[in-house]
Amino acid sequence: MARWAPGARERLVLAAVDLFTEQGYDATTVAQIADRAGVTKSTFFRHFPDKRELLAAGQQALSNLLTEGITEAPENATPLEAVGAGLERASSTMGPLNRELGPRLKAAIAANSELQERDALKNVGLAAAMTDALRARDVPDSLAHLAAELGVLAFKRGYADWLPTEGDTPLAPYVLAALEDLRAATKSLT
Structure with a gap:
């Protein structure tokens, strides 16, 4: 080469x-x-x-995409709608290579505690990026944190549901469906 x-x-x-x-x-x-x-x-x-x-090779790019989507969401968007815009922007860049690597990455991470720590830090970093973007929209701190954490969870759940699919099936619908499920579930917390 x-x-x-x-x-x-x-x-x-x-x-x-x-x-x-x-x-x-x-x-x-x-x-x-x-x-x-x-x-x-x-x-x-x-x-x-x-x-x-x-294993965190794309973390900064993913954080940037999440932040851009949140920043560019309509002014009247709720915090979760803004997070949804960020998730949609970020997931739209993922394709067959991400699906192919997903199970192998998951197996490598599951087999090593050092990689598990790095993966957890990646999730913290993504949540922090979304929290900061929401704060920039004047979302109160506790609400920004909660919406960002739900965003990370939705991304993980949607990604897991998307992995077994085939072809050119886009990731975004899976992530947004997971976010909607989480939004609905939060209503039963009160």
């Missing part, structure tokens, strides 16, 4: 997921990931500080 071939970041993620699945997270080295991806170790470290961060 050419030294400067495009897509190194994506190849590194794919290689890591494959190796984590084949031999486990702890047994996989950065050198093996780089070799499988057809890049050097220095290229790996230009993209990721360590192998643990591979």
Whole structure:
């Protein structure tokens, strides 16, 4: 493979997921990931500080999409409607590759406590991004936190429901249905 071939970041993620699945997270080295991806170790470290961060590769982009969707929601949108706009924006970027990697990522995370910690931090980061975007819309703090946490839960549930589907089925309807289910469930809390 050419030294400067495009897509190194994506190849590194794919290689890591494959190796984590084949031999486990702890047994996989950065050198093996780089070799499988057809890049050097220095290229790996230009993209990721360590192998643990591979599994959060798209977190910043996802946070940005969630925030943009919330920010651009209609002015009169409720906090959950704004979160729904963010979820729709973020989930619209996910396709067959995300569906293909999902089960393997889930298995790798479930098999390693360090990755479980990183995954939990990713969820905290997504909730924080949504909370900040809601606060910028003058949503009161406690309501912003609650709506953001429901958004994270809806994304996780919708993603899990979407994974077994086939073809070009979009993720957004699954995530929005999960958000609606959660919204309806909150009514029974009072």
